[in-house]
Amino acid sequence: MKVDTNLKDMLGAVSVPADWVGIREVYEAQSPRMIRDGAPVSNGRYSTHGIMVEVLVDGQFGYYGTPDISKSGVEHASRNAFEQAKAASKYSVHSFTHEARPKSVGTYRSPFVKDIGEVSAKELNVLLLEAYKHLKVSDKIVSASSLARTIETNFHYISSNGSDIVQEFLMLEFDLSATAVDGSNQQTRTFGGMRGTCRQTGMEFLDQMEIVSQANKIGEQAIELLTADETPTGDMDLVIASDQMMLQIHESIGHALEVDRILGDERNYAGWSFVKLEDFGSLQYGSEHMNITFDPTVSSEFASYGYDDGGLKADREYLIKDGILVRGLGGMESQIRSGVNGVANFRASSWNRAPIDRMANINLEPGDATFDDIISSVEKGVYVESNRSWSIDDYRNKFQFGCEYGKMIENGKLTKTIKNPNYRGISNPFWNSLKMVGNQDTLGIYGTPNCGKGEPNQIIRVGHASPVCLFNNVQVFGGA
Amino acid sequence: MENKFKSLSKKLFSELKKEEILTVSCTGENSQFIRLNNAKIRQTGLVDDADIQLKMIANNRTCTGSFTLSGDSVIDLSRGKSEIERMRLESKEILEDPYIVMPSGTGSSHEIITASGLNFVDAVDAIMPAVHGVDFVGILANGRMYRGNSNSLGQEHWFETESFCLDYSLVTKNHQMVKGTFAGTEWDQGKYENYLQTSKQKLKMMELKPVSVDTGEYRTWFEPAAVSDFLDMFSWNGISEASIQQGCSGFGKMRHDDVRLSPHFSISEDFSTGMVPKFNSNGEVAPSVVPIIKDGELVNTLVSSRTAAEYNRTTNYAETGEYLRSPQMKPGDLKQEDVLKALDTGLYLSNIHYLNWSDNPGGRITGLTRYACFWVNNGEIEGPINTMRFDDTFYKYFGDNLEYVGGDTEFIPNTSTYGNREIGGTICPGILANSFALTL
Numbered sequence: 001m002k003v004d005t006n007l008k009d010m011l012g013a014v015s016v017p018a019d020w021v022g023i024r025e026v027y028e029a030q031s032p033r034m035i036r037d038g039a040p041v042s043n044g045r046y047s048t049h050g051i052m053v054e055v056l057v058d059g060q061f062g063y064y065g066t067p068d069i070s071k072s073g074v075e076h077a078s079r080n081a082f083e084q085a086k087a088a089s090k091y092s093v094h095s096f097t098h099e100a101r102p103k104s105v106g107t108y109r110s111p112f113v114k115d116i117g118e119v120s121a122k123e124l125n126v127l128l129l130e131a132y133k134h135l136k137v138s139d140k141i142v143s144a145s146s147l148a149r150t151i152e153t154n155f156h157y158i159s160s161n162g163s164d165i166v167q168e169f170l171m172l173e174f175d176l177s178a179t180a181v182d183g184s185n186q187q188t189r190t191f192g193g194m195r196g197t198c199r200q201t202g203m204e205f206l207d208q209m210e211i212v213s214q215a216n217k218i219g220e221q222a223i224e225l226l227t228a229d230e231t232p233t234g235d236m237d238l239v240i241a242s243d244q245m246m247l248q249i250h251e252s253i254g255h256a257l258e259v260d261r262i263l264g265d266e267r268n269y270a271g272w273s274f275v276k277l278e279d280f281g282s283l284q285y286g287s288e289h290m291n292i293t294f295d296p297t298v299s300s301e302f303a304s305y306g307y308d309d310g311g312l313k314a315d316r317e318y319l320i321k322d323g324i325l326v327r328g329l330g331g332m333e334s335q336i337r338s339g340v341n342g343v344a345n346f347r348a349s350s351w352n353r354a355p356i357d358r359m360a361n362i363n364l365e366p367g368d369a370t371f372d373d374i375i376s377s378v379e380k381g382v383y384v385e386s387n388r389s390w391s392i393d394d395y396r397n398k399f400q401f402g403c404e405y406g407k408m409i410e411n412g413k414l415t416k417t418i419k420n421p422n423y424r425g426i427s428n429p430f431w432n433s434l435k436m437v438g439n440q441d442t443l444g445i446y447g448t449p450n451c452g453k454g455e456p457n458q459i460i461r462v463g464h465a466s467p468v469c470l471f472n473n474v475q476v477f478g479g480a
Numbered sequence: 481m482e483n484k485f486k487s488l489s490k491k492l493f494s495e496l497k498k499e500e501i502l503t504v505s506c507t508g509e510n511s512q513f514i515r516l517n518n519a520k521i522r523q524t525g526l527v528d529d530a531d532i533q534l535k536m537i538a539n540n541r542t543c544t545g546s547f548t549l550s551g552d553s554v555i556d557l558s559r560g561k562s563e564i565e566r567m568r569l570e571s572k573e574i575l576e577d578p579y580i581v582m583p584s585g586t587g588s589s590h591e592i593i594t595a596s597g598l599n600f601v602d603a604v605d606a607i608m609p610a611v612h613g614v615d616f617v618g619i620l621a622n623g624r625m626y627r628g629n630s631n632s633l634g635q636e637h638w639f640e641t642e643s644f645c646l647d648y649s650l651v652t653k654n655h656q657m658v659k660g661t662f663a664g665t666e667w668d669q670g671k672y673e674n675y676l677q678t679s680k681q682k683l684k685m686m687e688l689k690p691v692s693v694d695t696g697e698y699r700t701w702f703e704p705a706a707v708s709d710f711l712d713m714f715s716w717n718g719i720s721e722a723s724i725q726q727g728c729s730g731f732g733k734m735r736h737d738d739v740r741l742s743p744h745f746s747i748s749e750d751f752s753t754g755m756v757p758k759f760n761s762n763g764e765v766a767p768s769v770v771p772i773i774k775d776g777e778l779v780n781t782l783v784s785s786r787t788a789a790e791y792n793r794t795t796n797y798a799e800t801g802e803y804l805r806s807p808q809m810k811p812g813d814l815k816q817e818d819v820l821k822a823l824d825t826g827l828y829l830s831n832i833h834y835l836n837w838s839d840n841p842g843g844r845i846t847g848l849t850r851y852a853c854f855w856v857n858n859g860e861i862e863g864p865i866n867t868m869r870f871d872d873t874f875y876k877y878f879g880d881n882l883e884y885v886g887g888d889t890e891f892i893p894n895t896s897t898y899g900n901r902e903i904g905g906t907i908c909p910g911i912l913a914n915s916f917a918l919t920l
Contacts (some may be wrong), residue, residue, distance in 0.1 A: 044544035063525030143726035456897035
């Protein structure tokens with residue numbers, strides 16, 4: 001469904017004497033289809049549609065999220081948002097002007113070839129059932145599932161200072177999962193770990209994947225893990241595949257660089273950051289091999305867009321260059337409050353939440369090492385794929401990750417498979433132990449649909465692209 | 481809201497063809513959110529939201545859908561009819577559902593909790609003066625919440641409540657923090673100011689010289705808020721029957737190997753407090769109390785009707801996701817005033833943070849200390865500790881290593897606002913474990 005409300009008319013319905021007014025309309029429909037153990041467990045279509053009316057009064061923004069998209073609804077919303085802002089203005093954390101909502105006019109449309117309607121519900125059910133059959137390679141697979149979720153999001157933003165932005169997104173999440181059990185040994189293998197396979201794409205994504213062979217591989221690896229050795233304990237070299245690098249970047253770089261966290265907004269919920277405002281421009285965040293970009297321009301990556309929810313045009317920027325921290329993840333409000341250079345990352349989960357600093361696509365730029373170069377440089381270490389467990393402290397220092405699948409690296413070669421690979425570390429020394437970064441051939445593009453943050457809480461989609469990487473001297477350990 | 485929901489439901493039921501069954505659910509709220517940082521207002525606003533969820537059973541298929549309730553009856557009926565038509569067409573295309581859960585036509589309920597809550601217009605002036613002079617960060621979530629369920633066989637449920645929740649942290653200049661949650665239905669300005677004053681007193685303890693703690697195993701007292709976080713993990717690859725059947729539960733050892741926790745540990749799903757609706761999204765009404773772990777033994781899992789059909793079990797009308805909706809842990813006999821003496825030397829953890837299964841079959845959970853966490857020496861608080869990572873199995877700290885269970889329970893409200901404000905919370909005591917592993 002297109003959002004075809006005449007927002008200019010709606011803006012005209014605002015009667016309060018606000019210094020600035022914006023209206024953001026969001027329509028989103030998600031259709032998850034899932035087959036588990038041969039039976040359909042989800043065939044649905046869930047939509048949401050509403051507007052957020054935002055006003056600026058005496059330096060304070062106030063908002064009203066409402067599903068009533070009528071002139072009277074907007075008038076009611078603006079009047080109540082005005083009252084909220086007015087009452088709060090004597091206690092404002094910062095007195096803003098409309099500089100925090102820059103004027104932008106433009107459009108963005110995510111790339112796709114085949115629209116949702118070109119693959120029927122029946123065809124999708126059959127495809128997912130076929131995938132399930134190939135996941136269940138053995139009776140020891142006690143549960144297996146296949147999932148495809150399509151997401152259509154349409155966005156229209158208009159403001160009293162002339163912004164008019166239309167953005168349309170078509171996205172797909174895809175997953176395969178097989179759980180093998182032998183006694184108390186339970187092993188799960190998925191397609192990229194924790195719904196990591198998610199893109200801005202049309203239904204052509206399903207044509208491009210070799211789903212049957214991928215399903216077979218996942219089922220067989222789950223079985224393989226049942227008889228694999230436990231991961232050894234000790235400090236050793238660690239080679240991390242792209243589908244785990246995704247979460248390593250997310251937790252120990254992305255969240256740590258959110259300027260609203262550094263300013264303390266999140267201290268009661270998501271937490272603070274070990275990064276301080278004065279660190280920008282000087283902190284040696286990682287080794288010289290480390291180059292991190294905020295890049296909403298990568299075609300098909302999950303969180304590409306043209307403008308953020310405050311109207312700021314989105315461009316590619318280096319956050320960390322040659323290991324040095326150069327820029328923060330702060331939208332206009334955070335840039336004004338902190339004086340730190342930022343990016344267009346002021347984003348809301350939907351019409352019923354106000355924007356805050358979020359990640360979009362946060363990527364580790366490729367280096368020049370081949371996968372073989374990396375493996376052959378390791379005398380003793382482990383190689384890990386696909387996240388299954390994640391945890392990090394409120395300053396984004398002490399992290400611990402668990403992965404689905406591992407291999408020993410011995411004398412420059414991948415050898416036996418190992419189960420329950422875990423590792424832990426502290427963000428800044430960990431990134432400074434980055435020894436090698438894989439080339440473009442090792443790059444994987446992943447993301448997560450479930451990044452949580454904010455008060456009130458918001459779930460948002462982010463993308464992460466990374467090559468395979470080698471880290472020195474990491475604490476590695478197994479299960480039980 | 482109730483009238484809108486009932487009227488829409490009735491009209492949608494009239495659209496059905498023979499042998500089509502429709503369940504209509506509603507989740508709604510009129511909420512105020514005031515976000516604070518450094519005792520100032522960062523963001524403020526209101527949200528009206530109501531979501532209609534539909535489940536249609538037709539042609540041996542289950543189809544689901546949802547849309548936003550606009551408040552305009554013509555628009556909402558049009559959205560509902562459009563969804564019914566889409567599900568009707570889809571029921572001819574998708575795979576047959578071998579585990580269809582038919583709704584019941586009986587057992588309706590109606591509960592509306594009214595209160596003298598905090599008026600939206602008055603909220604800023606009610607909360608702000610008392611936070612002056614301290615680094616206060618957090619959020620006020622305030623207003624009415626609605627839950628409804630009806631089906632074309634004649635069943636109707638409605639639950640409506642009003643509440644406020646000021647969830648906050650106080651922070652010292654050295655970045656030590658104290659957590660507070662002032663929540664309820666009736667706003668009492670005096671109680672609020674007293675509650676905040678208690679937090680400010682607690683903050684003074686955070687100004688003691690910090691103590692550096694090494695990795696290792698320690699005697700540990702967990703305050704009820706920390707215990708509540710562990711119990712939350714039971715709802716994620718935990719005591720769900722489907723999780724056990726599908727090989728992704730941490731409770732497999734208790735089911736398959738008869739492993740037991742401490743005889744001092746008991747937890748139930750207990751709806752007798754009335755803080756959450758007893759009905760689930762299928763309209764089914766749960767028993768008032770379902771014992772889950774009794775004296776250390778796993779006596780029940782949470783079983784939804786679908787899981788019951790799939791695995792030939794008996795349903796206890798759990799929600800589809802088989803998570804705890806109203807958990808209550810049985811208190812023990814350790815009095816609060818005796819906690820430090822019983823602990824003697826070790827860790828006093830008020831809160832924990834960012835938990836995840838690090839070895840699900842082994843029951844191992846990793847996470848971090850957060851907020852008011854102290855080192856206790858010879859029964860006296862010595863000072864706050866640095867943030868530490870733990871990684872240990874609940875089979876130990878709720879099992880052989882569980883030395884005492886606190887005599888007093890606390891209500892720990894569910895402060896989650898993902899998508900919508902959650903209702904209810906966990907009632908639990910603190911626990912004393914004679915060993916707990918810090919790893920980083």
